[in-house]
Amino acid sequence: MIAEPPTPRRPRIRRVYVGPFGQQVLVCLLAGLWLLNVADLLLTKYALWLGFATESNDVMRYFLHVGTLTASVFKVGIVTVGVLVLWRLRRYRAALFAAVVLAGIFAAVVAYQVFWLTSL
């Protein structure tokens, strides 16, 4: 009798879930992330208008070259989509981790811009 070959097991991804408190933190972070993105857009536009700043992000530089409205729609739109995706995945700890990292980065960028502009 020939033994059946073992069925290959799919690797199991250990999903860690977030409790209600973590989801509330996620909500706050996503709201902050969205607002910081808008602040980043406004501060970048102001710095560009002042004449001594250049957009270092190639993608945003392209859209800013096309037009302010196009750049605004793209920037706000893509972050809105990202926020909604994270909101959809709110029960996963990975979503909370991503929100923490992204909100922290945006806070750093906006703080840098505020300090830089006020130092002029």
Added chain:
Amino acid sequence: MPASGSGPAPGATAPVAPPLGPPRDPAGAGAAAGGRRFRPGALVVALAVLLVGAAAGAGMFAMEQASVTWRPHATKTAAGWRIAGPHGLVIHDASLSGDHLAWVSGPYTVVFDLTNGTSKLLGIARRTGEAPAVSGEYVVWLDEAPGGSAAPSIWSYSFATSTRRRLAATTMVASAPALSGSTLVWAERGSGSTGSASGGDVAIVARDLGTGAGRVVTKGPRVTDPVVAEWPRVGWGESATTGAAGRASYSFAVKDVGSGQTYGVDLLAGVTSATLMNIDLSGTTLVWRLRTGGSSGEILMRDLTGGTTQPIASGPGLSGGSIDGGVVVWAQPFGGGTSIMCRRLSGGSPFAVAAVSTGTVTDVLVGGNTVAWIVESGPSGFNGIETARLAQ
């Protein structure tokens, strides 16, 4: 006899364990609206995350400022200020008025407050020789439009309101702007956006920064920069010509916009050839410097309402040549160094304001009771501006 207990009866469907998956969110609206009350602690945690990020941003800013900065190094002296360009950058194209000093240093256009020693970055000077002009509550400068793709235009900054703006319709600018009080004056090439000049003409345009009201002072094919302003008087150059006897001629016109009277002065009268530098106007007195071969030169003045051209100083190594409120300043070599000289037109002999022992004085300015001079000492020496207050 069936066994007692809570087990399912034989044949009954056993309860099936729910598949492994995320916890249910019956409301479908997340934790905030999932039937649980919002806990303020969540907001505190989120704010803490944002604060950590902001602190990281502040740290990056501090690191950057420590390594690369436009900010000059200013120290208070007994007579005024000693301002060194950042990273040894040479300062040039300065303008002085009242309590403010503006200049170009490397790529930076900077204004310095002489009352408290603070400085402000105005813009990036992408071209040379575009001196900012400061007067009263405004400073103006020429800079490229954002992105650098459009023609340079004039920008202004108001000390009173701390606002800067790019002035519309100031493209096709042909000169560094001049400023007197709130009146901005500049030369504009033909086909300029204001439509003030056409073809090969150059127009001298004046605009009040407070009201926005503008006017064309003059225009024509021979009109050229530099432009000076002591409102309501505006001066401009006219193309240099060479006379029949081979003598150079450079006519400089000053128009009193209030009365409509125009004065004309040949700034090269009496010399065969010379380089014209440092034209300045205060009241009805015009001051200019001529460099006549080698390092020799002379500083001249003329009252536009009458009289003749008078020498202020002559000799080798002169620099500067600036007038404000009846005070003329310049620099001249003295005893191995350089003396910053001053002469009051009301009378009296010229006197030394300060002495510079090392380096080259490239320009001297006067504004109100303050004299400023630019020193270049090479890469390892002092490159910057020093100021001193004149005794009343």
